[in-house]
Amino acid sequence: MNLRPFLFAALCAVFSTCSFAAGKVVLKAAKLIDGRGGAPLAPAMVAVEGDRIVGVGSQLPVPEGAKVIDLGDATLLPGLIDLHTHLCGKYGVHWEDELVKTTPAFSALWGAHNARITLDAGFTTVRDMGTAWPYVDVELRDAIEAGAVPGPRMMVAGSYVSSTGGAGDAQQFSPYVLVPSVDNLADSPQEVVKQVRKNFKHRADFIKLLATGAVLSKGQAPAAQQFSDEEILAAVTEANRWGRQVAVHAHGLGGIKTSIRAGVRTIDHGSYLDDEAIRMLQTSNRKTFYVPTLYTSTVIARQGREANIPESEIMRSKAISAIKDEGFRRAVAAGLPIGFATDSAVIPHGENAHEFLERARLGEKPMDAIVSATSLNAEIMGWGDRVGAIAPGKFADLIAVAADPLADIKALLDVGFVMKGGRVWKDRLSRRAPE
Ligand SMILES: [Zn+2]
Numbered sequence: 001m002n003l004r005p006f007l008f009a010a011l012c013a014v015f016s017t018c019s020f021a022a023g024k025v026v027l028k029a030a031k032l033i034d035g036r037g038g039a040p041l042a043p044a045m046v047a048v049e050g051d052r053i054v055g056v057g058s059q060l061p062v063p064e065g066a067k068v069i070d071l072g073d074a075t076l077l078p079g080l081i082d083l084h085t086h087l088c089g090k091y092g093v094h095w096e097d098e099l100v101k102t103t104p105a106f107s108a109l110w111g112a113h114n115a116r117i118t119l120d121a122g123f124t125t126v127r128d129m130g131t132a133w134p135y136v137d138v139e140l141r142d143a144i145e146a147g148a149v150p151g152p153r154m155m156v157a158g159s160y161v162s163s164t165g166g167a168g169d170a171q172q173f174s175p176y177v178l179v180p181s182v183d184n185l186a187d188s189p190q191e192v193v194k195q196v197r198k199n200f201k202h203r204a205d206f207i208k209l210l211a212t213g214a215v216l217s218k219g220q221a222p223a224a225q226q227f228s229d230e231e232i233l234a235a236v237t238e239a240n241r242w243g244r245q246v247a248v249h250a251h252g253l254g255g256i257k258t259s260i261r262a263g264v265r266t267i268d269h270g271s272y273l274d275d276e277a278i279r280m281l282q283t284s285n286r287k288t289f290y291v292p293t294l295y296t297s298t299v300i301a302r303q304g305r306e307a308n309i310p311e312s313e314i315m316r317s318k319a320i321s322a323i324k325d326e327g328f329r330r331a332v333a334a335g336l337p338i339g340f341a342t343d344s345a346v347i348p349h350g351e352n353a354h355e356f357l358e359r360a361r362l363g364e365k366p367m368d369a370i371v372s373a374t375s376l377n378a379e380i381m382g383w384g385d386r387v388g389a390i391a392p393g394k395f396a397d398l399i400a401v402a403a404d405p406l407a408d409i410k411a412l413l414d415v416g417f418v419m420k421g422g423r424v425w426k427d428r429l430s431r432r433a434p435e
Helices: 004-014 095-101 104-120 136-145 189-201 229-241 253-262 275-283 295-303 311-333 354-361 366-381 409-413
Strands: 024-029 044-049 052-057 067-070 075-078 080-085 123-128 153-156 207-210 246-250 266-269 289-291 398-401 415-420 423-427
Touching: 024 075, 075 366, 080 266, 080 366, 104 123, 104 136, 104 415, 104 423, 123 136, 123 366, 136 153, 189 207, 189 229, 207 229, 229 246, 229 253, 246 253, 253 266, 253 275, 275 289, 275 311, 289 366, 295 311, 295 354, 354 366, 354 409, 366 409
Parallel strands: 024 067, 080 123, 123 153, 207 246, 246 266, 266 289
Antiparallel strands: 024 044, 044 052, 075 398, 398 415, 415 423
16 A cells, blocks of 8 residues: 555645645736637636646636746747757758768767757757767657756657668768768668668657758759659558658659658658649648748758858759748648648757748748647647647646737747746746745
8 A cells, every 4th residue: 555645645734835736837828829729718827737737727726835927918839849850960060061070979969959949949849850970869859858958859760761872871972981880771672671670779769761852962953752662661661560650851742742652641841742742641631741841941041151051052952942932832722731840950949930930921820830830740740649739638838928929920939938848948928926
């Protein structure tokens, strides 16, 4: 029999500093957007116990001993989610330079730095698409979970899988320059299966496959498909056998359509998206999602040279920028659910919310953009049971902004309050009751 609850109750009767209410917090704000697209709640209260939300309403009883955080005129939202980050990448360092001039420790330390910056920007969950040095993301995820390093919850790709000469080939240098620690190439369905299994053995959460050429790599153009139909299907079949998902980096239509047919979870970038691809995504019945990254083009055009991106790659980015915009416009017009992502470190870490501005520029309504970065992204990750909405039972991952993001989405650029798992990481907004 467990006597601890009784002992605890007895001690509470004796000491006035009873900690029965330990970990109980009540948040108050003028307004709340719950992440699921319904009308905002105003005024709003959220009850938190430990790391979870236990109540949401306009008027909630404040339990005795609970700490009240009064956010005044602010608007509460669920912690934001970015589906495409590279937290271990340092902005301004090309991944090829990282491999020949740094060690995995460089990626780990900057990863910890970037994780904190991303959390401060209001992003409490990320799906991380891999590191130049494989598996550093696995260690960062675990260090954050263990409380050693502040950062968002991470779902990690480990070692992204590329074809030889493909967008993720770490050996695309002189044949005399070897980067032997990076073994992420696959050139047949069998080799793809091997890479998938190896990733899961080394504790990756999902598979990232480079289905087409890339903007920031040598070799083939972004439009070119770099894995065969059979290879992409092999990755999905094997990952699904493990109960995990595949995300593909895909710019060109061949890679996009083959990947939708193979049943991948996300088409990341999706630059050349056309009406047929949109129809295929719609008929996939929420199995496969389009996850664009629009702000990258703005950043590369504006400051690519200072960020040490080669001229040829800046030109590539400029060449597909308008095509990306057009694909996004089509997707909005078709009412397609669109995942939210940024590809940081291609953009500076912490500027993730600038993606909202790009999406607004191309016609997306603020509420749709917010749903995308919260409940929809959670659904895409398969984490709808724990994050992405302000609702009882979910992790207490909440942010607040001073201005109303439904009136102007720019409000999300200035996140003044961040709580993750019931712990406050940032607070420039509250008028705290005396403790
Ligand atoms: Zn990326």
